Amino acid sequence: MAAFGIATGGGNWFSALALGVTLLKCLLIPTYHSTDFEVHRNWLAITHSLPISQWYYEATSEWTLDYPPFFAWFEYALSHVAKYFDQEMLNVRNLNYSSPRTLLFQRFSVIFTDALFVYAVHECCKCIDGKKAGKELTEKPKFILSVLLLWNFGLLIVDHIHFQYNGFLSGLMLLSIARFFQKRHMEGAFLFAVLLHFKHIYLYIAPAYGVYLLRSYCFTANKPEPTASSLLPTLPLQEGPLPRILGSKLLGFVQCFGQSAVRHRLLSVGKAVDASIFLILTTTGHYSLFPLLFTAAELPIKILLMLLFTIYSISSLKTLFRKEKPLFNWMETFYLLGLGPLEVFCEFVFPFTSWNLKYPFIPLLLTSVYCAVGITYAWFKLYVSVLTDPPVGKTKKQ
Structure with missing residues (x-):
């Protein structure tokens, strides 16, 4: 793990984050x-x-x-x-x-x-613009992004409790994106082709990769290309936005959400509006995973892990963008707070009602509908942001 350390003057904190989450995964084995x-x-x-x-x-x-x-x-x-x-x-x-x-x-x-995922996160973090970096390590975009990716609540419960290999596959995807940021386009394209041969669900992202490669690799004779350091926080639609296009899709099932949330983390440390979208999407989407773990023993685990991850996500991004407007408006705040009463009703109230035997599907129905509203809203907000952002290097007036 020491090889993954990102030099910050304070030691190999990345290695510590990776080791910590690995130990947590070991605790989830039983x-x-x-x-x-x-x-x-x-x-x-x-x-x-x-x-x-x-x-x-x-x-x-x-x-x-x-x-x-x-x-x-x-x-x-x-x-x-x-x-x-x-x-x-x-x-x-x-x-x-x-x-x-x-x-x-x-x-x-x-x-x-998951070692591949850890390496891919390390490579992505090297591409992050550090202009917003604070004096404290915990306020640096690289540190925040590393925590959001490595300690991803969705991957933890889907892979290490429910059981899947999404971390390994997400590692391939993130590594391909990192190679694009590093202008190693052929490597990025190759890694994505490998990913497609691992899992066909990623096929719907292929058009986005094709458009990005045409714009940034095939047709670049007279157009300067954005540098890797500025690519993540400033990508608009008109300039070949691989992360935004990759993040802009509807969710049909759990694995789609996991892929989307992982990709959108790359944008969350760049701009306040993207941080807001990320928080709405990931908080709502993570809660939508709760029905996957329906056994009583896992109830405190999923609640505690999501609370810790959500509290960290909101507090860290609020600190990063503290000089800008609040990340949530009153409507978004009210909606996110509504997840608490919903969980209390589904897990602790409904089982003791007379409807439990006759209509056992009601908690799942309520969870699905409530989360669908939040996820759809997040995508709508993302599209508005993409279409209204000015191109790289231009002001809104221009």
Whole structure:
């Protein structure tokens, strides 16, 4: 981790942040896991036990292999480590198989592959403009962005409780964006192509990458390109805004939100309006993940982790933009505060009402509708910001 330290005169604080969140992930190993745990165990068994020609045809389990080839090879590579933990997890016919060693391997595989995400965050933070940096370490944009990314509440509960490999995939995406900031366009494009071969859900971002590459790499003969240091905080629509385009999409399901929130963190330390949008989007979106963890044991964990992350996000960004107007208007403040009563009703009041048996879906319905309003509002506000911002290097009057 020491190699990831960003020199600030105060030591390798980045390494400390990365190590701290890694220890937290280890503490989450015994927590609840979803059916995705069995999905990936089955994929380990398929790729390890069967010839390549049968990988996408094996149907003993209902959780058939349906990710692109690179992810299949990723599972294949993991399986050769898994056999040293518990050979039985690699038997295709051992449906719903679980053992203490299987649990340890699968959990640690997510934690280990998150190293790519840590490296990508480090690379992105090097591209951040430090003009707004305060005297204190905790007020520096690089430090704030590192915490917002590394301690991302959404990734913590989706990957390390629910069980997924989104951190590894988000690392590929962030690293490709970082390479664009560093004017290493071919590397960025290559990394995104690799990402597409890991998970097809990222295909809808391809047009944004194509537009950005045309503008910033293919058609740059007579146009100067923004420097990496100014690219993040000032990207408008007219100048090829990769992060804004990448962030501007509707959310159809949980993984889409996770990708969006991770990308929009890159903008949150650049401008107050982007910080406001980020806070609305991430707070609402993170709360929308609560139904994923429906067991009683995880209730205090998800509430505590979200409260800590949300309080830090709001307080740190308010400090960063303290010389500008408030990040929230009265309507946005009222909406965000409404998440508290909603949680109290869904978790502590509704289960004791007479409707609990007849209409058990009401808490999920209320959560979905309430969060949809906030997320839609955030996207609307983002579009307004994109369309009204002046181009780089020009004033609003010009």
